[in-house]
Amino acid sequence: MITQGQRRAALLTASTLSIALLASACSAGDGGEQGGEASGKLEYLSLAENTAVKDTLTALSEDQCAAPEEASPLSVTTQPQASFDQQLQLLAGQDALPSLFATGNSPQVIKDVHGADQLVDIDAELEELGKSDAIIPAARSTIEALYDGEVYVLPSEFNVEGIWYNKALFEENGISIPTTFDELATAAEQLAAAGVTPMAAAGKDGWPLTRLVGNYIYRSVGPDALQKVADGEAKLTDPEYVEGAAKIAELGEAGAFGPSVGSIDYTTAMNEFLTGKAGMYYMGSWALANFNDPAQNQLGADGIGFVPFPDVDGGSGDSTQLAANIGVPLAMSQSAFDDGAKEWLGCIADNFGTQSLAEQGVITGFAADDALDVEPLTGIVQDQIASADTTVLWFEALFNPKATTTATSNAQLLVTGQMSPEDFMADVQADLG
Numbered sequence: 098m099i100t101q102g103q104r105r106a107a108l109l110t111a112s113t114l115s116i117a118l119l120a121s122a123c124s125a126g127d128g129g130e131q132g133g134e135a136s137g138k139l140e141y142l143s144l145a146e147n148t149a150v151k152d153t154l155t156a157l158s159e160d161q162c163a164a165p166e167e168a169s170p171l172s173v174t175t176q177p178q179a180s181f182d183q184q185l186q187l188l189a190g191q192d193a194l195p196s197l198f199a200t201g202n203s204p205q206v207i208k209d210v211h212g213a214d215q216l217v218d219i220d221a222e223l224e225e226l227g228k229s230d231a232i233i234p235a236a237r238s239t240i241e242a243l244y245d246g247e248v249y250v251l252p253s254e255f256n257v258e259g260i261w262y263n264k265a266l267f268e269e270n271g272i273s274i275p276t277t278f279d280e281l282a283t284a285a286e287q288l289a290a291a292g293v294t295p296m297a298a299a300g301k302d303g304w305p306l307t308r309l310v311g312n313y314i315y316r317s318v319g320p321d322a323l324q325k326v327a328d329g330e331a332k333l334t335d336p337e338y339v340e341g342a343a344k345i346a347e348l349g350e351a352g353a354f355g356p357s358v359g360s361i362d363y364t365t366a367m368n369e370f371l372t373g374k375a376g377m378y379y380m381g382s383w384a385l386a387n388f389n390d391p392a393q394n395q396l397g398a399d400g401i402g403f404v405p406f407p408d409v410d411g412g413s414g415d416s417t418q419l420a421a422n423i424g425v426p427l428a429m430s431q432s433a434f435d436d437g438a439k440e441w442l443g444c445i446a447d448n449f450g451t452q453s454l455a456e457q458g459v460i461t462g463f464a465a466d467d468a469l470d471v472e473p474l475t476g477i478v479q480d481q482i483a484s485a486d487t488t489v490l491w492f493e494a495l496f497n498p499k500a501t502t503t504a505t506s507n508a509q510l511l512v513t514g515q516m517s518p519e520d521f522m523a524d525v526q527a528d529l530g
Contacts, residue, residue, distance in 0.1 A: 140197070141198065143174070150199070154171055156452055161240070178202065200427075208410070238487065242490055252424070256383050256422050257488075258312075258421065261402070277410055282348060292377070294354070306354075313345060318337050323492070334522050355461045373395060398473045406420060421492070436494075449463050460478060496528075503525050503528050
């Protein structure tokens with residue numbers, strides 16, 4: 098049996114490669130300490146690029162969570178996203194994780210930390226607090242799918258993904274809302290014929306394209322398709338998996354992503370859709386912040402519709418199985434989980450969902466006040482979440498960091514015909530082992 102000490106030693110060994118690069122990272126942030134043992138503060142280590150969680154926690158500290166704030170004042174430090182995973186590995190190897198922290202870019206990193214017995218069992222603690230219902234069922238389903246059936250993270254967001262479409266362009270060109278993948282391909286052809294980019298996509302970033310590959314596989318093979326790959330029961334090079342890459346490559350060959358998809362980044366793709374230059378846009382509901390901003394959205398709130406990724410004829414999955422993620426999950430350090438941190442956990446469970454939705458317009462995986470007035474598009478997403486029984490993950494969710502990088506780096510090559518579907522899947526599979 099592997100002991101806790103052996104697990105921690107293994108994690109420390111894995112992180113030593115990062116120490117030289119991160120010697121200066123230990124002091125990065127807004128000030129304050131990044132330490133593991135209880136310090137009388139709630140120390141939150143945040144992604145520097147993500148301010149929503151910090152803002153919500155700060156607002157709670159000044160109002161609903163004033164009592165835990167008095168006992169354990171909130172202290173925020175930040176780390177750039179590019180080096181966040183390495184910093185977590187470093188801190189975990191030193192058993193110096195802060196009270197509360199974002200879990201980084203790769204789910205595997207926090208799984209490794211969990212394997213070293215350094216995380217609070219969120220499920221057990223919420224049950225002890227009498228707050229097991231604080232995490233909504235769809236978010237719990239997503240967490241369990243992502244973390245091997247366990248709940249040791251908090252869902253700071255809950256995003257469903259799908260195809261947003263320009264209602265006016267669809268109506269002007271006689272396009273029906275696609276319910277099958279073949280209908281989606283036809284809609285793309287009609288939009289291209291009308292001189293409109295069919296689907297805005299950030300090919301430069303890669304992941305918006307691999308999201309499509311993953312969705313096709315989930316619809317065709319079934320909701321457990323990529324879990325089978327993770328478990329070694331299937332390979333990405335199996336014909337039914339290669340078909341997913343091939344179908345998205347065919348969309349690219351037909352011009353569905355426009356002529357310059359490889360040079361388009363996230364902001365450009367978002368702008369292309371919101372200014373009416375693209376008919377469709379596959380994206381998660383985190384984009385509601387942009388959609389609900391009149392300065393960005395030239396289509397108007399009533400000008401955008403939403404449809405889940407459509408069915409594949411004869412497939413074992415279906416469009417009721419929404420693609421979902423929990424944004425940047427939060428975890429709590431076992432070594433820093435004192436009475437103050439526990440009190441904070443209870444207050445977060447009660448108030449984070451409502452506060453985030455009311456002030457940030459961000460839907461989280463926590464229950465929120467039903468009486469809140471929300472923007473129309475936000476309401477559409479809430480209805481989708483309420484009706485979802487099963488969620489599926491994104492393409493790289495269960496991949497290791499190396500395979501994730503390979504997939505996203507090669508995505509633009511796949512859709513521009515510079516790499517075959519077979520080679521694309523073989524390269525990713527090789528990194529999975």
